[in-house]
Amino acid sequence: MRGQIIAHVTSRIMSGEWQAGDRIPSEQALTDLFRVSRMTVHHALRDLAARGFLIRRAGSGTFVAGPSEYVTEYRHHDIIKEITRRGGRHKAQVLRRELREPSPEEATAFNMSPREMLFHAIVLHHEDDRPIELEDRLIAPRFLPDAMEMDLTSQTMFSRLMLVKPNRQGTEVLRAVTGSQREMALLDIDTGTPLLEVVRRTWSPEGVVTVARMLRAGSHSALTGSIRNLDPRDNQHR
Numbered sequence: 001m002r003g004q005i006i007a008h009v010t011s012r013i014m015s016g017e018w019q020a021g022d023r024i025p026s027e028q029a030l031t032d033l034f035r036v037s038r039m040t041v042h043h044a045l046r047d048l049a050a051r052g053f054l055i056r057r058a059g060s061g062t063f064v065a066g067p068s069e070y071v072t073e074y075r076h077h078d079i080i081k082e083i084t085r086r087g088g089r090h091k092a093q094v095l096r097r098e099l100r101e102p103s104p105e106e107a108t109a110f111n112m113s114p115r116e117m118l119f120h121a122i123v124l125h126h127e128d129d130r131p132i133e134l135e136d137r138l139i140a141p142r143f144l145p146d147a148m149e150m151d152l153t154s155q156t157m158f159s160r161l162m163l164v165k166p167n168r169q170g171t172e173v174l175r176a177v178t179g180s181q182r183e184m185a186l187l188d189i190d191t192g193t194p195l196l197e198v199v200r201r202t203w204s205p206e207g208v209v210t211v212a213r214m215l216r217a218g219s220h221s222a223l224t225g226s227i228r229n230l231d232p233r234d235n236q237h238r
Contacts (some may be wrong), residue, residue: 005044008034013053013064020066023108024054027062038149074225078159079125079133088127092153095186096122099141099148109201110140110208119147121157124186137212143204157210165209170202174223179215189217196221220230 008030012018025033030041045062048054055065083090083115099117109115119141125133137157143165150160161168177197183190196213 001039002044002047005030005034005036005041006048009044010050010053016186018064020064022064023061025066039143045046066102072225072227074223076158078156078162079135080156080159083125083127086127089129091129092156093124093126093128094121094152095124096120097148097152106138106211109211112140112207117141119144121147121152123152123157125156127200132216134183134186134215135212136214137210139210140208143206143209152238157212161210165204168202168204168209170200172201173197173199183215187215187217193217 007016016030018024025039025064027038027045030045031038044054045054049056049062049065052065055063055215057063068169077085077094078133082089088151098120102110102112102116102118106115106118107116110118112118119139121135121137123129123135123137125135135157139157143152144157144160147157150157171219175197176194178192179187179195181191183195184193187195196216199212200214201211202209
């Protein structure tokens with residue numbers, strides 16, 4: 001009988017008879033309708049709530065849930081490993097490597113004084129002699145004291161940071177952009193070709209670790225991840 005109750009409720013939601021936010025019949029009403037125990041109805045509604053169809057509010061009743069949100073998760077791979085897995089050969093061209101004072105915007109982003117120093121590197125990554133990614137990265141030197149001595153042709157800043165500061169949080173913004181003439185020339189692509197821009201900012205309890213901007217030609221970019229629903233209970237508090 002639990003399956004019949006579930007089918008009864010979901011069919012009315014799917015048909016639009018019951019809309020998001022509508023209060024559905026009470027457990028007692030469904031108990032009388034199906035002539036089953038109240039516990040059977042309770043378990044059926046609990047299952048539907050766990051699957052995101054319903055929201056149960058103590059003292060108020062059970063309501064049709066709105067469209068559930070979901071998140072997409074994808075892995076960040078070191079570009080050297082990414083290229084190697086495809087059977088390619090990685091080469092890095094270091095265009096800039098310096099310790100310098102931050103701009104006012106950079107000092108704000110890193111929550112540092114304008115007189116502190118930032119490590120700044122720009123690296124053009126190649127796959128089989130074809131430019132594939134332009135990486136522009138800032139790092140707070142206290143998290144990577146040997147940044148100026150790193151061999152950026154054999155190890156990426158990403159992989160080095162994952163070794164010395166693996167447990168970080170962050171934000172990431174992906175956009176389709178048109179690069180500058182210099183960026184297009186470095187990536188050896190025609191003017192007007194769309195680029196995928198990834199801006200990543202990560203931090204630890206001790207402060208902001210790095211801010212990086214990566215550019216790739218749209219034809220050389222692919223993000224593959226997995227989708228999962230948010231826990232329906234999270235939506236009850238929104």
